[in-house]
Amino acid sequence: MGVDLGMIARFLGAGISVGFGGMGSGVGEGLCAHHANGAVARQPAAADQIVRTMLVAQAVAETSGIFGLLVAFVLVFGSVAGPPLLQFAVALGAGIAMGMGGIGPGVGAGIAGANACEGIGRQPRLSGLLTRTMLIGQAVSQSTAVYSLVIALLLIFVVGGG
Amino acid sequence: MTGRRKLLLGLVGVLALEVALALKAKPEIEIGAMPQWRFLLGGHEIVINSRTAVMSWLVMGIWIGAALLVRSRLREVPGRLQATFEFVTEFFDDLISDTLGPGNRAYLPWIGSLFLFLWLSNIIGVVPGLEEPTRDLNVPVGCMLVVLTMVHTSAIRKKGLKKYIKGYLQPFPPMLPLNIIGEMAKGVSLAFRLFGNIMGGAIILLVVSALVRHVLLPVGLNLFFGLFVGTIQAFVFTMLALAYTAVAVSD
Numbered sequence: 001m002g003v004d005l006g007m008i009a010r011f012l013g014a015g016i017s018v019g020f021g022g023m024g025s026g027v028g029e030g031l032c033a034h035h036a037n038g039a040v041a042r043q044p045a046a047a048d049q050i051v052r053t054m055l056v057a058q059a060v061a062e063t064s065g066i067f068g069l070l071v072a073f074v075l076v077f078g079s080v081a082g083p084p085l086l087q088f089a090v091a092l093g094a095g096i097a098m099g100m101g102g103i104g105p106g107v108g109a110g111i112a113g114a115n116a117c118e119g120i121g122r123q124p125r126l127s128g129l130l131t132r133t134m135l136i137g138q139a140v141s142q143s144t145a146v147y148s149l150v151i152a153l154l155l156i157f158v159v160g161g162g
Numbered sequence: 163m164t165g166r167r168k169l170l171l172g173l174v175g176v177l178a179l180e181v182a183l184a185l186k187a188k189p190e191i192e193i194g195a196m197p198q199w200r201f202l203l204g205g206h207e208i209v210i211n212s213r214t215a216v217m218s219w220l221v222m223g224i225w226i227g228a229a230l231l232v233r234s235r236l237r238e239v240p241g242r243l244q245a246t247f248e249f250v251t252e253f254f255d256d257l258i259s260d261t262l263g264p265g266n267r268a269y270l271p272w273i274g275s276l277f278l279f280l281w282l283s284n285i286i287g288v289v290p291g292l293e294e295p296t297r298d299l300n301v302p303v304g305c306m307l308v309v310l311t312m313v314h315t316s317a318i319r320k321k322g323l324k325k326y327i328k329g330y331l332q333p334f335p336p337m338l339p340l341n342i343i344g345e346m347a348k349g350v351s352l353a354f355r356l357f358g359n360i361m362g363g364a365i366i367l368l369v370v371s372a373l374v375r376h377v378l379l380p381v382g383l384n385l386f387f388g389l390f391v392g393t394i395q396a397f398v399f400t401m402l403a404l405a406y407t408a409v410a411v412s413d
Contacts, residue, residue: 143351
């Protein structure tokens, strides 16, 4: 298959998107597990609630990584139209936007989840309230990842849609 | 047969059905395809996203039907279906009195139906052949507009128009544009969070299904993206709507 500037940029963008997007989620999920372990050690009777909250928190912290994967899929399997230099900018820009934008929300959501797990370890009776507070906080801290996704998809489908 | 074994058998049946249907489907990737009805009305062209409209009416129909069914068979000692509905109602009742304080039961029908609509909308894609209406940006934006209307009208009703407008001049008047942008960012992130998660899951499912020729792997992915992410996102949307209302009506 022929290699052109647009294809190079799409593959580069996909790599950046998944690579950087995974960084934040990885750190965040690790933080969750770390604090959940500490909480279980302190309060073994509440292990069930702690593990449940940890899994939910990790799933939410993974959102930015999944967004990175999504943009990479769209870049690899989709196509970008327009003049070659524009294709290059669109594909690379989308990858950078999602990849870099995903680092912060991943770590931030992870920190929220970690402290929720620790809080349940300290006050097991408040687990419902803590999990709810955590979910709201995580959702708001994910906003910037959502903005990155919007810009990345806008670049690919609207600017590069032809 | 015990309940657990029944559940297991049901799950195996669903899995088998999914695999059978998946083997029949053609491997093709179409992203963002949106069937539309177009017609002229008084010189203007009206465009309706047909699949979205049909699916959201299906979701609404299911809930209306279920509610009528439960209401027609209300009993002192609840059956299984009635108990489920009572559990959901009580859950949101408690949630509202936790967040907004007691005496705010008037919000229950709104919050409850918002959650039920979004939840079924998010997970309905698990059924083969059906598609999540929330995959179309118009549905999350519509729900977001409902939420914003509700938040601001309840703020005005609670505080009075004068105090409501004064709230935008806090902490000092030059902050007015920033406060307005902040309000709009709330709505944008609310709508796009739901859309991004559902659309993202749908696209990843499409691509992975095409890659593995629709064998088995998409079933697990469907459970994660369809059921789990769908439920979490519906809950987050509803909780944020409640939290925004609580912030708006508090002094």
